[in-house]
Amino acid sequence: MSFAAASAVTAESAGRYKADIEPGWDIVGNANGGYLMAIAARAAAMAAGGRLPATATAHFVAPGRPGPASIDVQVHKAGRRFTTVGATLADDERPLLAFLGSFADAALPASSVTRIEAAPPDIPPPEECVPIEPTESFPPPFMGKVELRLHPEDASFTSGVPRFRGWFRLRNGEPIDSFGLLVAVDAFPPTVFAAQLPIAWTPTLELTAHIRAVPEPGWLRCLFTTRFISGGYLEEDGEVWDASGRLVAQSRQLALLPTTA
């Protein structure tokens, strides 16, 4: 089943959509956060008349498991340039995530100004990087849906630096659209796994992604870094570049540290 089908939504009534959380998109049983966010974003985009996400935020309040889901959507404003939409994704029992996004037409009006202060991350070509293959636990089954190739320096998880660099695509070769980018920004292992810190898992509280452009077909070049592990939290900053060398997404998530309690 394609990502497009696995994240599809259907309108049920005014402001209410249905979807199915599909198996295979999970990390030891819990659906990938970016995948869940893509489902909510598709419902919100439909309510926004087919506009595409420009900036989207999800707060994750419960783990998602395969099965039927519903999305309640509220259009806050339908403007000339942006439509701002809130949404809640729930399974039969409880809310899974709260979503807020602003959506724009695929082609924004041209701007006279472009200036880039940072180059795409330096990563050897995909064939010289290290693939992550799915297993029953870790790497998770989700790696059967997405294909990651890690920078050789990061692939042993012993770099000592909270950073992952690598390539992303969907296993089935499906083109990655604005919704697929929401999966891309949440698909890599937690940055702290590379830092040799005593941290087994970092659940995501909130993820915000800015979608700058719809990617050209091909591998996505990705960089995820963490600079501040403090106060019980850490951030993970992501950059995603397409095959044509454009920045297509920028992301930041706030994740939780294990507590000593």
Add this chain to the structure above:
Amino acid sequence: MSFAAASAVTAESAGRYKADIEPGWDIVGNANGGYLMAIAARAAAMAAGGRLPATATAHFVAPGRPGPASIDVQVHKAGRRFTTVGATLADDERPLLAFLGSFADAALPASSVTRIEAAPPDIPPPEECVPIEPTESFPPPFMGKVELRLHPEDASFTSGVPRFRGWFRLRNGEPIDSFGLLVAVDAFPPTVFAAQLPIAWTPTLELTAHIRAVPEPGWLRCLFTTRFISGGYLEEDGEVWDASGRLVAQSRQLALLPTTA
């Protein structure tokens, strides 16, 4: 009038709060975005039983002007560690912003891990920096409420680098709480004003702030940078450090470029 009073909310009915957008917190007539966000956050925090914002996002859909406002609040989940709340701030005529935040108790459970990859920004002491004083237009009247001292290298707006470094406090000496941090992350001039680009204004579409800690009293040390001006958008990344040398807030906003249309 203190910031606390200017951003105060009162409960009106279940899920509905009232506030006043006060004069003086504006930039040529439009209320500062961080100030409006603080009003919404106070209502959401009240609905969260007095918990404080850990991560908060606002999408700005219309400019706010002084006068009465209402905040409709929806608690998505009240959990053991976090309460996730959506809110809409509106004036008498229209919605001004949509808000989504997760709130936590003031003291999070201690974590065993702290690691900081970046030092606080290097800025000369406040008395060696350049104050910004309010005028009727630019600098805006809002600068009578907040006190900024810019890094001498950035103060002439001719550095050529889309970056501002400087100090922030409230003019009246009021301590800055979690809500005041929402003002701090949106108080500096747009980064592009320092880059000598042909851009007169960059309206904010969305602002997300992570609040890592409540600041110690004193000046806040701030850094705002932009790396990617592309696709009709730019991001502004902010870091705010308190007088004790702790990172207290991290922010990112997505702002709009002028169009050639």
